[in-house]
Amino acid sequence: MTEEEIKLRFITPAIEKMGWDRNTQISMEYKITDGRINLKQNHIKRSEFKKADYLLSYKPNLPLAIIEAKDETHNIRDGIEQAKNYAQMLDVPFAYSSNGSGFIELDLINGTQRQISLDEFPSPSCLWQRYLGYKNLSQKELEIIQEPYFYAQGSKSPRYYQQVAINRAVEAVATGKNRLMLVMATGTGKTYVAFQIIHRLYKSGAKKKILFLADRNILVDQSRDGDFVPFGNKMTKVENRHLDSAYEIYLSLYQQLVGDDESEPFREFSPDFFDLIVIDECHRGSAKEDSQWRKILEYFNSATHIGMTATPKEDKEVSNISYFGEPIYTYSLNQGIDDGFLAPFRVVRIGIDVDLFELRLPKEIFDEYGNEIEDRVYNIKDYDRNIVLTKRTELVAKRITEFLKQNDRFAKTIVFCVDIEHAGRMCEALRNENSDLVAQNADYIVQMTGDITTTPASLEKFIDIDTIYPVIAVTSKLLTTGVDCKTCKVIAIDSNIGSITEFRQIIGRGTRLREDVGKTHFTILDFRGVSRLFAKAEFDGNPVNEQDIRPKENLPAFEKPKEPKNDTPKEPIKKVIIKGVEATIINEQVQIFDENGKLITINLTDFSKQNTKQEFESLEKFINYWNKNDRKNAVINELLNKGILIDELKNQQKFKEMDEFDLICHIAFDAPPRTRRERVENVKKQDFLSKYQNKAREILTILLEKYANSGIGEIENTKILENDPFRNYGGVSEIIDIFGGKDSYLKAIKELEYEIYAA
Known part of the structure; x- marks a missing residue:
């Protein structure tokens, strides 16, 4: 059976x-x-x-x-x-x-x-x-644990890991645990889990006054307008530092409860007012013991505190584990990708010559004001922090643009920069590289930093899946956490990141899946080598609690805490800006986050060869596939979708002059490497052009040169006829008339392509 x-x-x-x-x-x-x-x-x-x-x-x-x-x-x-x-x-x-x-x-x-x-x-x-x-379990504990989830017609049910997280939290609270932490990768529904935990504890009567605490307005608004909607009029968002005791569910920013002016509105409530406090992104905000915001948690000390984060933090100043204890449940990035709930990703590590080698400037180099530059050795940590190489910024912007042109120019992209000033310059460089689309809509590229008043409105449009613009968001720190951008397909990093927590948060901007709108994966363009942090053991697991828990008075002298630093604002670093130093990309490396949670380097040639042979058993079958399709550009796009990394391979010097057709034939089937120039010369030798007269022959000769320089896409795109040197022959319609009409022109192009690939 x-x-x-x-x-x-x-x-x-x-x-x-x-x-x-x-x-x-x-x-x-x-x-x-x-x-x-x-x-x-x-x-x-x-x-x-x-x-x-x-x-x-x-x-x-x-x-x-x-x-x-x-x-x-x-x-x-x-x-x-x-x-x-x-x-x-x-x-x-x-x-x-x-x-x-x-x-x-x-x-x-x-x-x-x-x-x-x-x-x-x-x-x-x-x-x-x-x-x-x-x-x-006692009878009271049992009643709390048996309280059902919130469910309404059409609402979603918890995924398996969400159910585990919710059940563990509810049981922990029911059995008297007052400090607990859930660790869940970005994009796995922490807010939904928080809502269900709060709902079950509230409906069971275990917790009657509840505070949801966050340090960014977007986190509060997303919760209020999203998963928390069923709380209805029992819920309020604290605004204008006004506390109204008439509600039961409170959503608030830290800043609304304790301000920079040393006011402490939270003291309007008694210390036992709240029964439960859920701290979103608990690695931030009140995580530090000496944080001004920690006062809130210390004041409402009798309440149960639940910390939620994708990236628990453990260092000399911050310890989530010391405060909340070991996580009662962890659902990692790798688990989410392996289960198919999070988007997998590819990393392109881009090596720039001035980054990979230390730079010492010659004496004849001056800054943009003609001043002499300090004679010392500079490296990647200096760039855009205290010395600016404008050519390097332009190179990064150009490579980002090339990637988008090769894939999807309307793919939502976040570019992370060193600071606000760097973000401004990067915005300028990207606009110059994408002037055609910026001219169509100025919001194609938008700087989103804390100093710009329109940033909240721009960000709201950026994360809206139904809104096209903005496409490219250029930022420094503002978008590292709490931004629910479900359609982000590209993360470009041009900032020196040493913190595992910050790096994990940045990666989290791309991990959400939305297959219904074509978001199935994302790409990280790494210009600073920060993807090395993937190799650290704590990247995708719980951090080790490295805090020394011995009483401070027992520490040896050299380990005792230092006196607080003077909090007088420092003078902003005056950057040296240099325009005369060239920058060049000298290598690129493609890596994939594999099934074992490791970032592995792939050999582009072997990877593409394997994928090609999965689709085409022999050279003959590939050639037949190529020849039977009239539009070669469509064939190239289809090959890209099959995982054949044509664009990445063409960036390698040895393949730069090869046609896509010859590239595939060479790497997959060991055909002799042929350049586009060799194919053009072969067409000329066959005397194909002699069948056309005068201007028609001249136009086809120009098209051949365009192919030699840029590839088959130039020939197939009729818009090229609008540009120089074709303008010398009139407009598009006049050129087509030279061939005797549109059908005759297209026939000539098809014959030209046949001759190009004839041998």
Whole structure:
């Protein structure tokens, strides 16, 4: 019998016989993950998703058991490892395997395994009582834990990891834990999880006055206008530092409760006013012990504090673990990508000569005002911090633009710069490189930094999936966290980043998936080598608590805290601006975040060869595919979608002069390398042009030269006829008339392409 027959005839009847309700307690073919998007083959090809044959729940939010079924050719134990793995993912205490002859039961709480008959499968109440026996919950605790999720018609249900996070938090609070932390990668729904936790604790009566605390207005507004909407008129956003005790759910910025003017509006409420405080992005804001904002948490000390972050912070000044304790649940970036809930990514590391080698300027180089420059060695840490190489900024802007032109010029892009001044110069360089689109809409490129009053409005448009402009957001620090840009496809980093926390936050700007609008993956353009941070162990795991917990008075003298630094604002660094130093890209390296959570370097040639041969078994089949398609540019785009990295390969010096056709033939099928110039000379030798007279021959000769310089796309695009030197022959219509009409012109172009690829 097949697996389905085993389930139909034996397993389902056995569990229903013991009282499990098919409609409310049994979920069959329960989908756990969506399946990883595989960048190595095709941007939208997913691995097989994980699903459990049966998920048994005592109540909808309290899953108890997983059952994995096997056909009769399998041993009764063959499914137990799979059931165990799924049970661990879902935080389920019991796992079962069956081939129809009975069950293997694995109790994950006490670690025992046994075989039982079909008639001995536990009833819902039996499993529930066994579970409660392990947990030793009081009646009050049990009532809180059993409080259901919020669900309304059409609303979403929690994903498996969200359900685990919510359940663990609710149980921790119910059993008296007052400080706890959830760590969840950016894009995995922390706000939704926070809402469900608050809702269940509020509805159960465990917590009556609740504060949701954040340090950025966009985080508060996104919560209020999004997941928190069901709280309705029970909820308020604190504004103008006015506190109204009539509400039950409060959303607030730190700045609304304690201001820079040393006012402390939070003291209008008594210290025991709030029962629960949820701190969003808890690695920021009040994380430091000496932070002015920490006063809020210390004042409402009796409340339960739940910290939520994608990037818990542990260093000499900040320790989330010391305050909240070890995370009660962690869902990492790698898990999210592997499950198919987050977007995979590719890293392009771009090496610039002045970055890779230390720079010492010759004496004849002066700054833009003609002043002499300090004679010392400069390196990448100096650039745009205290010395500006304008040619380098222009080069970075040009490479970003090239990437967008090769892929999608309307792909939402965030460019991270060293500081606000650098962001302004980068904006200027990008506008000059994209003047055609800026002329169409000035908001194609927008500087989004804290000094610009229109930034909030620009940011709101940038993250709106239905709004085209702005396309490129240029920033320094402002967009590193809390920006829910679901369609961001490119992150360009031209800033020196040493902090793992900041780096993880930046990467998080691109991890959200929106397949319905074409967002299946993203690319990181790394101009500063910061992607080396992927290799650090703490990048995708919980940080090690490195704080020394010994009393400060017992520290040796050299370890004692230093006196506070003078907080007088420093004079801004005066940057030396140099226009005369050239900058050149000397290498590029492409890396992929693989299934094991490692950033691996791929050999572009081998990678593209493998993908080509997956599509075309032989050189002959590829040539036939190429020749049967009239528009070669469309063929090139199709090859790009198949994971053949033509654009990246063409950036390599040895392939720069090759046509896309010859590039594929050479790397995949070992055909001799031929340049576009060689093909042009071959066409001339065959005397193809002699069949055309005068101006027609001259135009085709010019088109051949355009092909030699830029590729086949130049020939196929009729807009090229609007530019020099074709203007010497009149407008587009006049040129087409020279060939005897549009059909004759297109026929000539098709024949020209045939001659180019004839040998």
